[in-house]
Amino acid sequence: MHGMTISPEKVWFDEDNLWVMLSDVRTIGAPLAWFPSLLHADPVSRQGFELGVHGIHWGALDEDISVMGLLAGFGDQTRRNRKRAA
Template sequence: MSISAESVQFDDDQMWVNLSDGRTLGVPLAWFPRLLGATADERGAVEISAFGLHWPDLDEDISIQGLLAGRGDQTGTGGRAA
């Protein structure tokens, strides 16, 4: 069974991802500097696919498998890299 995102919400410090298996992941925005510095409208412009989360205007892609493994930004722009 493949786990995918069903929805995404934000608060001041966290991104909350509701998964198809019923779990909700809370991920610190500090792991993803592009999202941390984005406006609420920019964060809300997420595209959800079977592969993960994509913000075209922010050039940000986050895989669900990466989130489940505890990986943050892997581009070297900051954030937590596992």
């Protein structure tokens, strides 16, 4: 498994969660509360994502979520980074 890249294969939402099926067949979920831009977005905007090798990108929402971040249990890092910069 060394050197294997785990990529997102499918993304969907329920009322409270983001769900991602990974290339290694695992499905992981994270609460939308972890990602305020997704939580407050309308359903059409949530569907405007692009799958990349390492994560998911929403251009219109300025949101990027990495597979490794999801696996590590990280939510939106933007607020944390802005506090450090201030």
